[in-house]
Amino acid sequence: MSNPAIVVENVRKKFWRGQRHASLRDAVASWFGMGGKRSAQSKLQSAEFWALDGLCFNVEPGEAFGIIGPNGAGKSTTLKLLAGIMRPTEGTVSIRGRVSALIEVGAGFHPDLTGRENVYLNASILGMPRSEARRKFDEIVDFAGIRDFLDTPVKRYSSGMYARLGFAVAAHVDPEVLLVDEVLSVGDRVFRAKCMDKMRTFLKKGVAIVFVSHDLSAVSTFCDRAMVLAAGKTVYAGQGGQAVAHYHEACAERWLLPAAKARPLATVDRVRSFKADGTVCRAFRPCEPARIEFDVRFNMDMAHPSFGLTLLRAGDRLCIFETSSTRMGCECPPATVGAVRRVRYQVRLNVPPGEYCVGYHVRDRDELRYAAICDDAARFMVLGEPVSGGMVDLSAHASVAAVENAEAEPAAASA
Amino acid sequence: MTTISSRGAETTRDLAGRVSTLCRYRELMWMLAWRDIRVRYKHSILGAAWAVVPPMAMMLIFTFVFGQVVQVDRQKLTGDLTLPYQLFAFSGLVPWMFFANGLTGAIGSLVANRQLVTKIYFPREVFPLSAIISAFIDFLIAMVVLLILTACLHFLPNGWSYHFKWTILLLPVVVGVQVIFMCGVGLLGSMANLFYRDVGFLFRSIIQLWMFVTCVVYQLEATAGWKRVVIQLNPMTPIIRAYRDCLLFGRSPFDTAFVSAIAVSITVMLAGWWWFRRREFEFAESI
Numbered sequence: 001m002s003n004p005a006i007v008v009e010n011v012r013k014k015f016w017r018g019q020r021h022a023s024l025r026d027a028v029a030s031w032f033g034m035g036g037k038r039s040a041q042s043k044l045q046s047a048e049f050w051a052l053d054g055l056c057f058n059v060e061p062g063e064a065f066g067i068i069g070p071n072g073a074g075k076s077t078t079l080k081l082l083a084g085i086m087r088p089t090e091g092t093v094s095i096r097g098r099v100s101a102l103i104e105v106g107a108g109f110h111p112d113l114t115g116r117e118n119v120y121l122n123a124s125i126l127g128m129p130r131s132e133a134r135r136k137f138d139e140i141v142d143f144a145g146i147r148d149f150l151d152t153p154v155k156r157y158s159s160g161m162y163a164r165l166g167f168a169v170a171a172h173v174d175p176e177v178l179l180v181d182e183v184l185s186v187g188d189r190v191f192r193a194k195c196m197d198k199m200r201t202f203l204k205k206g207v208a209i210v211f212v213s214h215d216l217s218a219v220s221t222f223c224d225r226a227m228v229l230a231a232g233k234t235v236y237a238g239q240g241g242q243a244v245a246h247y248h249e250a251c252a253e254r255w256l257l258p259a260a261k262a263r264p265l266a267t268v269d270r271v272r273s274f275k276a277d278g279t280v281c282r283a284f285r286p287c288e289p290a291r292i293e294f295d296v297r298f299n300m301d302m303a304h305p306s307f308g309l310t311l312l313r314a315g316d317r318l319c320i321f322e323t324s325s326t327r328m329g330c331e332c333p334p335a336t337v338g339a340v341r342r343v344r345y346q347v348r349l350n351v352p353p354g355e356y357c358v359g360y361h362v363r364d365r366d367e368l369r370y371a372a373i374c375d376d377a378a379r380f381m382v383l384g385e386p387v388s389g390g391m392v393d394l395s396a397h398a399s400v401a402a403v404e405n406a407e408a409e410p411a412a413a414s415a
Numbered sequence: 416m417t418t419i420s421s422r423g424a425e426t427t428r429d430l431a432g433r434v435s436t437l438c439r440y441r442e443l444m445w446m447l448a449w450r451d452i453r454v455r456y457k458h459s460i461l462g463a464a465w466a467v468v469p470p471m472a473m474m475l476i477f478t479f480v481f482g483q484v485v486q487v488d489r490q491k492l493t494g495d496l497t498l499p500y501q502l503f504a505f506s507g508l509v510p511w512m513f514f515a516n517g518l519t520g521a522i523g524s525l526v527a528n529r530q531l532v533t534k535i536y537f538p539r540e541v542f543p544l545s546a547i548i549s550a551f552i553d554f555l556i557a558m559v560v561l562l563i564l565t566a567c568l569h570f571l572p573n574g575w576s577y578h579f580k581w582t583i584l585l586l587p588v589v590v591g592v593q594v595i596f597m598c599g600v601g602l603l604g605s606m607a608n609l610f611y612r613d614v615g616f617l618f619r620s621i622i623q624l625w626m627f628v629t630c631v632v633y634q635l636e637a638t639a640g641w642k643r644v645v646i647q648l649n650p651m652t653p654i655i656r657a658y659r660d661c662l663l664f665g666r667s668p669f670d671t672a673f674v675s676a677i678a679v680s681i682t683v684m685l686a687g688w689w690w691f692r693r694r695e696f697e698f699a700e701s702i
Contacts (some may be wrong), residue, residue, distance in 0.1 A: 015700070080533075080699065081419070083418055085532075085699045086696065087419055092418050092420040093421075095418075099536075103534045107531055107535055113450065114455050121450055124443045124446040124539070127440075402659050
């Protein structure tokens with residue numbers, strides 16, 4: 001397509017660590033636009049850093065674009081640039097159409113005003129004319145589901161009600177570009193489903209959505225494309241599910257495996273799948289028994305090792321199965337440096353045909369940090385007629401028969 | 416298509432574009448002003464009467480101080496013995512309170528709305544301007560009381576020798592000049608306060624002093640020497656005088672001093688606005 005709603009080109013954003021001005025002299029200098037300590041050029045002063053570095057992406061109308069990444073990666077900064085709250089230090093951000101930002105729902109709420117008053121106030125903050133707000137008022141209130149509390153000051157609202165009302169107003173603005181930043185996490189499941197539905201309606205209308213969330217399954221199911229940010233740089237951009245996989249790596253690099261580059265704490269190899277008769281096999285029939293094995297070599301002492309297994313559907317990286325030796329109640333003796341363990345899982349592949357990824361993790365059961373983790377160490381296929389979909393094969397049998405005189409039968413379900 | 420680069424969005428760079436953008440947001444300005452007023456009087460018994468009580472109280476204080484405590488010469492203080500000092504003081508205090516409250520609100524407005532400044536984009540002028548509007552509503556209420564008082568004295572026997580004249584129709588012009596001046600100072604002050612909170616603290620002291628270098632509770636002729644020059648240089652002096660000229664004395668307010676106050680007000684407003692727009696993009700980062 002040639003007419004994107006959002007074009008971000010080579011955007012860099014410089015931030016300044018610490019206090020703004022060290023001395024009155026700097027302050028006075030900067031007041032007269034002489035720069036002071038802050039340089040406008042692309043060089044970095046000692047206390048500066050690039051919050052975003054070389055960001056490029058497009059979003060088409062009717063497309064949902066996800067941004068994921070660990071904390072401090074620059075996701076919210078990106079949204080603020082898109083919303084026009086900040087300017088890039090270098091590069092350009094181009095936006096076509098009316099932007100609505102759900103960066104923080106209810107940002108414009110005043111705690112002392114009632115729900116009703118806040119609806120009008122927030123609508124106007126989000127750029128909705130009062131006449132339109134009046135027309136949509138009932139719709140907004142019904143969407144939020146707070147009709148009974150309309151005349152209660154919002155300071156007495158629960159955080160869920162607050163968020164619901166905030167989202168309800170923002171969702172009725174009719175934007176052409178919608179920026180959503182981790183706002184649905186406070187709502188309950190029903191409300192989240194409602195919001196997702198609303199956003200899908202927006203997509204159908206041709207709204208471009210930029211979606212920032214830590215809810216990875218929401219990103220992989222909702223977003224057509226996604227981008228992984230880490231420390232201001234794009235680590236990966238592409239299909240939503242793939243991005244989620246890269247997100248795990250970006251996170252693991254920063255937090256879970258800090259020493260991974262120097263020397264791994266444990267190395268895993270010989271990740272293989274076997275048929276029931278013990279032969280190595282990478283293609284199975286549905287519901288066939290199989291064995292999955294891998295070898296772990298420890299480069300550290302571990303008191304309570306725990307070995308995890310994950311199976312992902314290769315197409316969309318959906319996790320279809322995961323467990324660990326600890327959860328299965330399997331006793332694992334302590335490991336010392338140089339010890340090697342062979343981990344074996346017996347499984348029955350009750351899954352529909354397709355390609356699957358085998359993943360593993362190794363960690364002490366009392367610690368969060370992984371010694372080794374990978375979600376795509378080996379792959380196998382399940383071959384056969386695609387008679388079912390979804391995640392599991394329930395060995396279903398189907399039959400259809402005609403029913404005579406249906407009314408005469410006692411209706412057990414409605415009794 | 417809006418393009419935002421390090422130099423800012425194209426559409427906001429020219430003045431005409433900016434004015435039309437602000438016009439689109441005028442409803443929001445009113446909403447924010449309405450919010451301020453709602454919140455201000457929500458938990459009070461007297462409610463909107465609080466728009467009138469403070470200038471009234473100040474008027475009584477000064478009447479007491481100048482009349483009973485220090486016994487200042489009335490002729491010198493107001494230039495007219497037939498004019499009750501209460502009315503003289505009130506007619507100066509009402510626009511002055513608008514000035515002081517409007518600016519105090521405007522200067523704190525960006526910081527007070529930090530939530531909105533950092534989360535949602537719209538022209539930031541909206542904040543100081545809406546603070547001025549909310550003070551303006553109070554001013555209108557107090558102004559009605561002032562007009563009623565003036566009218567009452569008008570009908571008192573053997574009292575006051577002045578009458579409502581056509582000059583009262585010039586009041587909106589005077590109010591307009593004051594609002595323009597306030598917008599200029601408010602834009603500059605709110606921005607300065609965002610970068611350095613000192614400005615807000617300093618302003619609270621300055622506004623006290625400013626009242627006494629403006630002819631709010633005494634007339635310009637009561638002062639002398641270099642102090643009088645200072646007072647004359649202050650644009651608020653001719654503005655407050657213009658209120659009295661229109662309302663009480665039936666004179667045209669357009670003397671040299673008032674005309675130059677108009678010029679100063681417009682200059683301050685344009686300079687303040689220009690500077691505000693230049694620094695606006697830093698607000699969200701610096702607040």
